[in-house]
Amino acid sequence: LASLVVYNTSYGTKEGEEEKKLLFYHPKTETRDKKVNNVGLFEALVQFTRSFAPNSECETLRTKFHQHVFLHAEENFWLVMKVANRTSKAQHNEFIAYEDEMVDTVYHEVLKNLYETFRFLHGTFTAIVGNHGVEFLREELDHCFGQLMKTNLSKCDIMSVYNGVSYLNLDKASYIGFQSFIFTLQDKFKDVESSLLMFNDAVILSGLDETDTKVIVKYLKSKLKLCLAYPNRLHISISGISTYMLTYGHMVTSLFTSKHTKQTRRAFINFDAPNSMQQVEVILYQYQSITACLFLNKPSIPLVDLAKQLDAFMGPQLKTLTASIVDQQKNNYDITEPNLKHVYHNRCSLSVDSTCHVTSHSGEVSCVIPTDVMQVVCDINRTFSRSKCEEHEVINKVHNDHWVASKRTNGRELHVVVNHKNANLSAVTEEIKKVSCHFNGINFAE
Amino acid sequence: RHLSLLVAEEEEYINSSSWRDQKRHFFVLTEAGKPVYSRHGSEDKLSSVMGVMLALVSCVHDRNDKIRSITAGDHKFVFLIKIPLILVAVCSTPESITQITVYLKYIYNKIVSIVTLKQLDRIYAKQKNFDLRRLLTGTDKFLDHLCTSMDTGPEYLLGAFQCLPLAxxxxxxxxxxxxxxxxxxxxxxxxxxxxxxxxxxxxxxxxxxxxxxxxxxxxxxxxxxxxxxxxxxxxxxxxxxxxxxxxxxxxxxxxxxxxxxxxxxxxxxxxxxxxxxxxxxxxxxxxxxxxxxxxxxxxxGMYNVGKIGLPDLRHFIYKSKHQSQFTAPEFSSPYHDVHQQERLFGLYQHLHGKIHNPAIPLKLLFEVSDEETMLAWVASGFELYVAFSPLVTKGQAISSVDRLLRWIKQREDELFMIRPLVF
CATH class of the missing domain: 3.30.450.30 (Dynein light chain 2a, cytoplasmic)
Known part of the structure; x- marks a missing residue:
């Protein structure tokens, strides 16, 4: 990541006042002139593309050494991220720098997620400016983006695009058990508006809409991964997270705080439904491997007291329910087929499943297939998302040993990576079936 | 007053959707911002658009970098900087940025073919704001013709030529x-x-x-x-x-x-x-x-694909790499109207772009969509792009490709120039 800029086109429109447009600029060490110049260039680019494509937004600018990704987050508010091209061969070969055309979507999603996480924690830019003024927004951005920017871009791939969540595999009875637990809870504690339940890093159930679920789960995973990896040491405060011990479980208190307002545990949800953005307070409760995220609308009693009451109710119930979680085996096909890997995504449920990635004990996710093969997967995803037909199938032979077979049908996407020496199309078709048969309704053409 | 009238006229022209919505714009300007050529519309009226292009190029140049492309939705803006000339394409078509760059190079070469690089360099070393149109008088029709043939011509995409089929x-x-x-x-x-x-x-x-x-x-x-x-x-x-x-x-x-x-x-x-x-x-x-x-x-003319006797085969392009030649049948059902032919060509462009992606070239690509099943295959001696009916099975496709390759081999002498002579 070379730089990240947030600006508003409607500020500082007078000559000499351009600096007012800037809301956030990384790196801070850049001179004032350069900052202003860059924003000028971005505005010119946006204008220029609009003169030909009035209905689309400027998305990327690619130069010999860099790539800029644009996001029109809210009216007049733009985020621009600048990334160095991955290859150093750019100087020698004119074409090689275009490699990153394939990862366009990946960067775009990373930037979007950055914005959505900010919005989840602080609310929309427009609302912040409306309630607290521009200077306040600058401070919030400084504080929050500094934290969020630590994403390692070279590790971002198809998983950042899907940004999905993995669901816990539960038998029907246990699932209904959890469901009725939440119903009872929300009935008993009227302040609890909605809730999200997780087991380690897998979602059990979520009462929120898709975007919110996506953002919250990702945020929790990034913040809590250490806790999740060592479930028995949860009471110890790790990496700046402080907890409040209760009788059964404990409450995580240091997330969802704003440096300035000192208002604790608040968040903003419900962006997808127009005009229904909501400010809520959050109680993050953990009991063994279960994390419950409870969203409260104007609670009538102090959160700590409420947490105590909740703990007394939830603790014993969760104890019984956790015991019923037995099987966590996600990959339900024969894992003795080491030459087969897959990535699966369901756009509606957000569910993802990948055997192309492994999670280490420290919570690091890494990709186990070659980088270029993963780039092909990202590229096919891009083809799919731009294609007009709902049913689409692509099979690629990448180099001698790797094939990528991808199918999109009814909002679900399955990519199968086959590593098979000297295979041909028919042999690969047979191999794919071994995987696709585990995904109901995804059938590759004969 | 007269000037402001001109500016207003120009603005109106650029904002007219009939000009703006053209699918492939090509522009050529000099590094001093003088318009040289525009595919659509008279370049006189486009000085402000070209001015913006030049500003973007020099803005990025000031940062010790070189602008390559911009994307916005389906639109791609591609820059090719060949000092003293700057070539820009604005396309809302399925080509990849690499392919559009190749098209810009054809336009550049066409201009060089008229004035030579030597003359171009000599003129601009002396006089930075020279109006190149003075040298290109009367050649607009060649550039227009080139741009039109690039819209649907596989020869530009493949870098190969097609022979007249002949004994x-x-x-x-x-x-x-x-x-x-x-x-x-x-x-x-x-x-x-x-x-x-x-x-x-x-x-x-x-x-x-x-x-x-x-x-x-x-x-x-x-x-x-x-x-x-x-x-x-x-x-x-x-x-x-x-x-x-x-x-x-x-x-x-x-x-x-x-x-x-x-x-x-x-x-x-x-x-x-x-x-x-x-x-x-x-x-x-x-x-x-x-x-x-x-x-x-x-x-x-060309042959009909029905002649080959493969029921699922609708159309194909075969390029012989050694000879830089290609062969393709004439369009037949369902590609009888221009719209369908353009759509098919778009699919070929898509396949070609993917399979020749400079970062990760592919060996084989098989794509099933609603309207047809497409196959692209790069082997040591040839490249093959095939359009099948959408219901073809993989087995049928493979055997069809085998038979097609045999058919071409048998008619190699007729379809290609394989014994070129030298003086």
Missing amino acids: GNIRDLVSQALQLSKTNDLAFALLLTSGKTVSYCRLKEHNLHSSDLQILINLITASSSFHAGESWLPICLPHFNPQGFLHAHISYLDDDFQTCLLLLSADVNSFFTLSEAKKRVMVKLNKHDCLPILKLASEK
């Missing part, structure tokens, strides 16, 4: 006739029928690059001004030598302007020598009655 022995006779045109400074002799290559003969040490050949074909097919008698014209072939001109002797050999002979010499004074050479070629061609045969072959 091998006739083509050999034509080649021998061309060989007879040899004079001291002759570089190339080329025979075209209906804009398709019949054969050419070249100097042993110089290959005729397919992009240079395309420039010659473009010259002939874009204009009827060569119909009258024998023409004499300087032309630069950028791959052969970007610095200097060759001199082309151009003449039609028949009365209905089907078959055209081009003789390219390095000697500016060789018009009459080449006129004599042309007569020698004519004698040989007439002796074997070649011209009527060529005419017949061109009337027959």
Whole structure:
């Protein structure tokens, strides 16, 4: 990541006042002139593309050494991220720098997620400016983006695009058990508006809409991964997270705080439904491997007291329910087929499943297939998302040993990576079936 | 006051959707911002648009970088900087950025073919704000024609040319006739029928690059001004030598302007020598009655894909890598209207772009969508792009491809120029 800029086109429109447009600029060490110049260039680019494509937004600018990704987050508010091209061969070969055309979507999603996480924690830019003024927004951005920017871009791939969540595999009875637990809870504690339940890093159930679920789960995973990896040491405060011990479980208190307002545990949800953005307070409760995220609308009693009451109710119930979680085996096909890997995504449920990635004990996710093969997967995803037909199938032979077979049908996407020496199309078709048969309704053409 | 009226007029023009919504815009300007060429609309009216383009180029240049492309939705803005010229494409079509860059290079080469690189560099070293249109007077139609043929021409996409299908022995006779045109400074002799290559003969040490050949074909097919008698014209072939001109002797050999002979010499004074050479070629061609045969072959046109007898096969393009030549059948059902043909070409562009992705080239691509099943395959000697009906099974597709390759192999002699001669 070379730089990240947030600006508003409607500020500082007078000559000499351009600096007012800037809301956030990384790196801070850049001179004032350069900052202003860059924003000028971005505005010119946006204008220029609009003169030909009035209905689309400027998305990327690619130069010999860099790539800029644009996001029109809210009216007049733009985020621009600048990334160095991955290859150093750019100087020698004119074409090689275009490699990153394939990862366009990946960067775009990373930037979007950055914005959505900010919005989840602080609310929309427009609302912040409306309630607290521009200077306040600058401070919030400084504080929050500094934290969020630590994403390692070279590790971002198809998983950042899907940004999905993995669901816990539960038998029907246990699932209904959890469901009725939440119903009872929300009935008993009227302040609890909605809730999200997780087991380690897998979602059990979520009462929120898709975007919110996506953002919250990702945020929790990034913040809590250490806790999740060592479930028995949860009471110890790790990496700046402080907890409040209760009788059964404990409450995580240091997330969802704003440096300035000192208002604790608040968040903003419900962006997808127009005009229904909501400010809520959050109680993050953990009991063994279960994390419950409870969203409260104007609670009538102090959160700590409420947490105590909740703990007394939830603790014993969760104890019984956790015991019923037995099987966590996600990959339900024969894992003795080491030459087969897959990535699966369901756009509606957000569910993802990948055997192309492994999670280490420290919570690091890494990709186990070659980088270029993963780039092909990202590229096919891009083809799919731009294609007009709902049913689409692509099979690629990448180099001698790797094939990528991808199918999109009814909002679900399955990519199968086959590593098979000297295979041909028919042999690969047979191999794919071994995987696709585990995904109901995804059938590759004969 | 007059000026402000002009500016308003210009603005109105740029904002008109009929201009803006064109699918492929190409612009050429100089590094001083002088308009040189615009595919759509008169470049006079586009000085502000070109001014913005120049500003973007120099803005990025100031940051010690070089602008390549911008994307916005389906629109791609591609820049090719060849100082003193700047070429820009604005496309809302399925090509990849790499492919659009190749198209810009064709346009650049076309301009070089008219003025030579040497002249271009010399002029702009002296006078930065020179108006290049003064040198390009009357050549807009060639650039327009080039842009139009690039819209649907596989030759530009593949960097290959297509021969007129012809019995091998006739083509050999034509080649021998061309060989007879040899004079001291002759570089190339080329025979075209209906804009398709019949054969050419070249100097042993110089290959005729397919992009240079395309420039010659473009010259002939874009204009009827060569119909009258024998023409004499300087032309630069950028791959052969970007610095200097060759001199082309151009003449039609028949009365209905089907078959055209081009003789390219390095000697500016060789018009009459080449006129004599042309007569020698004519004698040989007439002796074997070649011209009527060529005419017949061109009337027959390409072949129909039904002839191959593969029911699921709808269309294909086969490129022989060694010869830089390709063959494709004429369009048949369901590709009978222009809209469908453009759609099919878009699919070919898509396949070609993916399979030749400079970062990760693929070996094989098989794509099933609602309207057809497409296959692209790059092997050591050839590239094949096939459109099947959407219901074809993979097994059927594989066996069809096998039979198609055999069919092409059997007709290699007819579809390709495989025994080119040298002087």
